[in-house]
Amino acid sequence: MAALPRSARIKTVQYTALALLVLSGVVNYIDRATLAVANPLISHDLGFSPAEMGLLLSAFLWAYAFAQLPAGALVDRLGPRLMLALSLGLWSLAQVAGGLVQNFTQFFGIRMVLGLGEAPQFPTSARIVRDWFNVRLRGTATGIWNCSSTLGTALSAPILTFLMLTFGWRWMFAIMGLFGLVVAVAFYALHRNPNEVALTEEERQYLTEGDTAPQGASVTWAEWKRLFGFRTTWGMIFGFFGVIYVTWVYNSWLPVYLEQDRHLSIASTGIVAAIPFLCGVVGSILGGRLNDWLVTRGMAPMNSRKYPMAGAMVATAGFTTLAALTPNLTVAVIAISISLFLLYVASTSAWAMAPVAAPAHCTASLGAVQNFGGYIGGALAPMVTGFILQGTGSFTAALLVGAAVALVAAVGYVIIVRDPIPAAAEDDIAGLPAAAV
Template identity: 50%
Template sequence: MRSLTQVQRLSLLLLVVTGVLNYLDRSALSVTNAAIRQDMGLSLGHMGLLLSAFSWSYALAQLPIGGLIDRYRPRLMLTFGIVFWSVAQALCGRVNSLASFLGARILLGIGESPQFPTAARVVSDWFPLEKRGFPTGVFNSASPLGTAIAPPVLSLMLVTWGWRAVFVALGIAGLFVAVLWWSAYRNPDQVRLSDEARAVIARPEPAPKASGGLKTWGRLFRHGTTWGMIFGFFGSVYLNWLYLTWLPNYLQMARGMDTIHSGFAAFVPFFCGFIGCLVAGGLSDRLVRLTGSTVKGRKYLTIGAMFGMAAFTVPAALVHSNLLALICISAVIFLANVASTGSWALVSAVAPPQQVASLGAVQNFGGYIGGALAPVVTGYIVQWTGSFVPALLVGAAAASLSALVYLFGVRKPIVPSAEIQS
């Protein structure tokens, strides 16, 4: 019989490992951007399409994936996802045309879609409602940690082996991680716990395996809270994904850095994002205690961080000093991950208990529509204007507008449908 604390810690560790791999794979194209353009003769606009292809398929795959996770549970669905995305990542290293590259990136987006809805469901399964802020911050920290590691590590791999080897090596590593997740993680009904531990994580109503089916899933869209989370997450991910996909290339093109220096410089903002996730988790739980509301505590943190993202992006775009720009960008990425942690913690605060993954995936769908638009819009703006400044200002505006959507659109939890309660 395991202790609840042991299970919680192992679950979070596994989510961080799989999440770091997830973001290493996502970051590979942005790190190898210049080398691929030179080798394959692609324009900035073409690269924008490649960078956004992942996000379009990832966003669309979010719509069914949440319900599948709620039905078939995290252990099976994330194992399948890791294997799928690892094969797709390896295929990216074997492409010989823009069309085949787009196809591989689309497959990568589909494969990676279970990661964060799975993480939200795992936290919901293993932690009580009022204490989900910190574990949400921990699993969410994998995204900036993986993104921080990617530029220096993948840049060294790039200059040593070439860009194709980067993708193949990551694909092989992913298959080992899939085995690790399947071997080590268990769903709550597969673990022997004491009655006291089971009472801590008990749901307020019976927990059937199914989430209520397509009809019940569709009822989520009848609630204003659902739409507020869709459009609220849009601007947060838009601005974050702008930096995620273009930062190394921005540092080279606009700030005059070479591949190695830009790789190590890009490490700093994303490591700040890692710290932001850890800070946000505890802060979110504290705000819940101060406000007496899980919804307000999670929401206010998200809104404040999103306005901060926009505020620091403006000087990041306009200052001449590379050091000052990097400081501002670091502040943006720090706050972007505070906002993301708040958004994911908000999911379990407003979702019906058996639809946490479903609502998380729906919110993520809205976010990654923004994530899909950000790289292609940025690529074409830079191609047309010769400057990253207007692209960054568009991102700041998107984050500000979406913060207002969270403020006025997300007010109360979603009442579970009769099918879930029965």
């Protein structure tokens, strides 16, 4: 079938949406890194112990993980425009408040609010791709917005270090929070949901090609619960657990690994640690392009996401094992860089699965459920790695555990993820027949 044409108005909405999603995603990842960058100064000024700092670091991840479940349903009910503007405003206010805290309890609460506020970011992005992009372009669009996570990680250290050294850690929090509020206002002012635009019939056909439910429909509680009755949902949860587990092994421990196991100086670590995450930017964009290229070559949209994701995770297991076992620093850094490249191929493919696996009005809900599974892995990874490091004095075993998680996740993803989830009207919700678990 020939590709449906895009109008000039659709292109403008698409480019504006992607620019806003990348900007807000970068702010999202920089904001969550503020505590890690300012860790030594905050510990000194407020008298926090290492154990208390560990609790503060984990507070965000647990709140973020469990907030995914309601966040996706709220995005599908309230619409991306309002929901992302509100969430940006909430987490930005939490950042501003982070510069005012005086004790551990206040800081713990602020980090929890930050996690709650940031939770809708990626489910919203998945829904916007479903709303405004034809099925043949959804992989590329997903790769572009998803690169904001690794780009934000790469930019966080230099930007936050500059702000902290110039203005102090309290003003670092406040400045980032105020900037986030500006981005929230810009998103609400510039973005529109499809039902807020007088679309022509040709534009509507372009946007809804292949959708299994009316684009303007709101998800119900029954439809949200129903997602858990399908094996595809559980396969996405299981697979993304592995992706985010390994990603957060590197996110949370890479600088310490380079300093402790590879004996780099702090200055050298700041430069070397950025290289793998920049490779992740490339992997995210190319992963999305690969998804769309496979569709144009005749592969089913589900398989065009499923097999690149699983293949990238198998290769990640291999290169993470190489990084763990090689005695050579250069080989280790190259292996980690390739691992991050592959992890973001896998991450983009997983997020690109949500717009093709779910009914249109459940896209953010399914993406958020998947992200919940991922960030259970993300919350466990720093803890498991820390316990292994404390017990062995080396990162070797921790990296090998990460490689094993990646391999098991890949195999599970291939076996469990099968068909798209049909719209509610297409099957018996009470009986949940063949397509269900």
